[in-house]
Amino acid sequence: MPIRKLSDQLASQIAAGEVIERPASVVKELVENAIDAGATSIQITIQDGGKRLIQIADDGHGMAAESVQTAFLRHATSKITHVDDLNHIGTLGFRGEALAAIAAVSRTTVVTRAEDAAAGTQLVLEGGHVQSETAIGAPTGTLISVENLFFNTPARLKFLKSSSAEKRHIDEIISRYALAYPHIRFRLTHEKKVSLQTRGTGDRADVLLAIYGGDIAREMLPLGPQHEQGEIGVSGFASPPSLHRSNRSQITLFVNGRWVKDTRLTYAIVQAYHTLLPVGRYPLAVIFVTLPAEQVDVNVHPAKTEVRFRQAGAVFGAVQRAVRDTVTTHAPVRPFQQLTPQQWSGSTSRQQSAFQFERNPQPFEWDDEREVQPIDETATLGGDKLPIMRVVGQIGASYIITEGPEGMFLIDQHAAHERILYEQFMAQQANGSIASQSLVAGEPIQLAPDQATLLEAHSERLTRFGFRIEPFGPNQFMVRALPAVVAKRSSADVLADVLADLALEKSPLEDELEARLVRRVCKTAAVKAGQSLSKPEIEALVHQLEACEQPQTCPHGRPTFIHLSVAQLANEFGRT
Ligand code: ADP
Ligand code: MG
Numbered sequence: 368m369p370i371r372k373l374s375d376q377l378a379s380q381i382a383a384g385e386v387i388e389r390p391a392s393v394v395k396e397l398v399e400n401a402i403d404a405g406a407t408s409i410q411i412t413i414q415d416g417g418k419r420l421i422q423i424a425d426d427g428h429g430m431a432a433e434s435v436q437t438a439f440l441r442h443a444t445s446k447i448t449h450v451d452d453l454n455h456i457g458t459l460g461f462r463g464e465a466l467a468a469i470a471a472v473s474r475t476t477v478v479t480r481a482e483d484a485a486a487g488t489q490l491v492l493e494g495g496h497v498q499s500e501t502a503i504g505a506p507t508g509t510l511i512s513v514e515n516l517f518f519n520t521p522a523r524l525k526f527l528k529s530s531s532a533e534k535r536h537i538d539e540i541i542s543r544y545a546l547a548y549p550h551i552r553f554r555l556t557h558e559k560k561v562s563l564q565t566r567g568t569g570d571r572a573d574v575l576l577a578i579y580g581g582d583i584a585r586e587m588l589p590l591g592p593q594h595e596q597g598e599i600g601v602s603g604f605a606s607p608p609s610l611h612r613s614n615r616s617q618i619t620l621f622v623n624g625r626w627v628k629d630t631r632l633t634y635a636i637v638q639a640y641h642t643l644l645p646v647g648r649y650p651l652a653v654i655f656v657t658l659p660a661e662q663v664d665v666n667v668h669p670a671k672t673e674v675r676f677r678q679a680g681a682v683f684g685a686v687q688r689a690v691r692d693t694v695t696t697h698a699p700v701r702p703f704q705q706l707t708p709q710q711w712s713g714s715t716s717r718q719q720s721a722f723q724f725e726r727n728p729q730p731f732e733w734d735d736e737r738e739v740q741p742i743d744e745t746a747t748l749g750g751d752k753l754p755i756m757r758v759v760g761q762i763g764a765s766y767i768i769t770e771g772p773e774g775m776f777l778i779d780q781h782a783a784h785e786r787i788l789y790e791q792f793m794a795q796q797a798n799g800s801i802a803s804q805s806l807v808a809g810e811p812i813q814l815a816p817d818q819a820t821l822l823e824a825h826s827e828r829l830t831r832f833g834f835r836i837e838p839f840g841p842n843q844f845m846v847r848a849l850p851a852v853v854a855k856r857s858s859a860d861v862l863a864d865v866l867a868d869l870a871l872e873k874s875p876l877e878d879e880l881e882a883r884l885v886r887r888v889c890k891t892a893a894v895k896a897g898q899s900l901s902k903p904e905i906e907a908l909v910h911q912l913e914a915c916e917q918p919q920t921c922p923h924g925r926p927t928f929i930h931l932s933v934a935q936l937a938n939e940f941g942r943t
Contacts, residue, residue: 376471379441379495380520383468385669389527390417391536392670393473393513395626396465398544401425402624403446403458404509407567408552416530416557417537418516426508429481432488436500439475439492441467455660459625464669471495472523473516479509494519531824535870538562538817540626542578546653547621549574555816561841562816575604575653580813580842582859586610587651588697590689599682600657601689605636606650608643608694612867613887617651622663624655627674632656635683639690645896650694654686753913753928758905765896767905774932780900780908782921784893785886787911788852789922792885802851803833810846810858811839818866819844825869832884836862853892861891886922 373381387393394411401409404427414420430438437443444463447453453461469475470492480487487505491498517524527533534557545553545565552567565577576584587604603621618633619626632654640650664675676682756769756776767778795801814822819842822829829836833850846858853861868887869880894900900908912918912927921927937943 376495379467379471382441382464382669383471384520384523386464386468387472387516388523388670389536390421390516390533391540393417393421393469393516394423394537395540395544395670396460396469397421397423397511397513398540399459400465401427401509402544402548402551403460404428406508406551409554411537411541411553411555413534413537413555413557416527416533418527418530418533419514421513421516422510424508424510426506429484429507429509430477430479430488431481432484432486432502435477435479435488435490436497439466439470439490439495439497443467453666456665457660459671461666462669462671467495469513472520473518474514476512476514477509478503478505480505480507482507529824531820534562535817535820535824538815538820542816543619543621543626543653546571546574546578546619547624547626547655562819571604578815580815582813583610583651587653588693590654590693597681598659598662599685601654601685602657603652603654605639605652605654605690605693607697608640608650611644611648611650613648613864614867614871615649616867616870618649619653621653621655622674623657623660623665625665625671625674628672629674631679631683632686635687636690639687640694643694652690654690656682656686658682752916753918755913756909758902758909761900761905763897764899767900767909769909774930774934774936776928776930778909778912778928779896779921779926780898780905781893781896782925782927783912783918784908785889785921785923786915786918786927787908788889788892789885790915790917792850792852792889796885801831801833803835803848804851804854805835805848806846806854806858812844812846812859812862814842814844814862814866816842817870818842818863821866821869822862828881828884829865832881832888834862850888850892853888856891861888864891889922 386396390413394413394417398409398411401423404425406425406427408426410424412420412422412424434445440463442463443466444461446458446461446463447456466475471494474491474493476489476491478487478489486502488500489503489505490500517527537557538555541553541555541563545551545563549565549571550567550569551565553563553565554561555563563577565574572584572589575587578584579587583606586607586609588607590601590603590605606617615633615637618636620629620632621627622629636652636654637649644650658676662677664677665671667673667675753776754771754773756771759768759770759775761767761780765780767780767783769776769778792801822836822844823838826836833848834846835848837845837847839845846862849856849858849861865884865887868883871883894908919927934943
């Protein structure tokens with residue numbers, strides 16, 4: 368093929384792809400523009416998860432009639448003029464790409480009036496082409512409506528998720544920006560239902576309450592502004608060690624008022640909880656970092672969600688110290704012992720002495736990202752049932768020691784119980800009879816808007832698994848019943864964990880979702896490490912484990928026990 372210059376239309380669509388990935392990206396760009404325009408109130412209305420309509424109204428300074436069309440040209444901006452300006456960006460926007468990108472892949476209508484203008488202007492564009500421009504009466508500010516997103520880019524359209532999934536991304540964006548800009552009143556409406564509203568009091572604690580509800584908001588620990596580390600300021604909220612989630616999705620970062628994704632900073636926060644959280648659990652945190660604009664490069668990606676720090680180490684350290692100080696002073700807790708389980712292989716390697724159970728926690732390990740793969744339940748492991756065992760006792764309120772015909776077994780009580788519950792649950796499911804237990808009074812829960820959306824989207828599935836949850840107000844629900852295996856736990860805890868798992872979109876397959884849900888329910892219900900058990904309880908647990916089809920791992924693939932054969936013991940004691 369000969370080399371040709373792409374048509375303007377195609378070039379715009381390609382460029383749009385980098386900025387606008389889904390409805391939530393449109394929302395993000397338009398909200399950022401409203402904030403840059405000095406709005407004190409931002410109202411967002413969406414339909415069909417933003418696929419049919421996204422409408423954002425602000426009371427900012429508006430645009431002058433003569434510059435409205437210019438605003439929609441690629442690389443047109445009022446925010447920078449010179450290359451040096453890139454060194455100290457003080458606005459959220461600066462690339463002049465968003466409006467052009469949005470207009471290129473939708474039908475866009477803007478109504479705007481500048482403060483001193485006699486009348487407003489209405490501009491309609493379709494696929495980037497201007498359809499009409501008219502003078503119109505309008506209040507000061509800007510109203511942008513984006514309809515039929517991706518109508519002319521079918522490839523993108525195909526990748527959009529369900530309305531509720533897309534709405535969840537939007538909920539998340541608005542919740543985060545509401546937290547970063549507590550002086551601005553935000554209101555998000557989906558299909559005429561208000562899913563988030565803040566009052567603009569300027570108090571972040573108010574916004575926290577609106578987003579997370581009372582239970583979580585009350586527990587979150589504020590990081591004092593006293594944590595100024597030279598030029599680096601760190602503020603926000605972090606959860607106490609008693610509050611945690613199964614993934615990092617509740618860790619939110621802002622740098623100079625911009626929501627960013629940064630693996631290193633997220634890691635710094637998780638690391639601040641080192642030894643305070645159970646293995647595989649993550650804190651909730653909303654962290655605002657401020658530093659001189661020239662210390663941070665925001666011009667990394669068209670979506671502006673990544674930044675580079677001139678002194679990354681200093682920022683990393685400041686965040687970690689601020690979080691660690693707050694968490695340890697406000698919530699002194701007994702650290703969890705991190706034991707390193709050894710894979711059961713029937714033979715422990717010579718070099719690794721079988722008795723080093725209690726290793727010191729590893730400092731700074733980057734492979735904290737590693738996730739244990741769930742084992743394939745269909746694979747035959749062959750002859751792996753446990754022998755009948757005699758209980759010797761419990762150590763560290765976490766492990767059970769037993770003796771079998773082939774030596775000694777050290778059982779992780781939590782992992783073992785998880786396995787037991789999992790097999791019971793699967794058996795119930797196979798019979799089509801998952802036991803559900805009603806809560807006498809019902810338990811009211813308040814969820815964040817994105818969590819509420821998720822719950823509604825999965826309500827049928829949750830019902831099938833023994834949950835009974837009724838809507839009870841905006842983002843409020845009444846839990847009437849829980850799966851019998853978890854009924855002793857607080858509904859809010861159980862649901863928070865289950866929803867965090869459902870929110871991971873990695874594998875949308877129905878079977879995998881359900882398996883994940885069951886694994887989560889079992890994990891939540893299982894006895895914890897650190898819980899003392901009575902002799903009869905230990906015996907019941909061991910006998911149930913003996914009865915399991917696949918006793919050697921928990922449903923997440925971690926070992927449930929370590930076996931030390933008579934021969935190994937003899938070897939360790941130098942008897943051979
Ligand atoms: P950028 O935000 O990077 O400048 P955009 O394409 O998002 O680029 O917007 C282009 C320009 O349009 C902005 O620089 C601003 O002058 C104007 N503009 C966009 N949205 C608004 C708004 N809500 N209120 C006032 N002006 C706006
Ligand atoms: Mg912008």
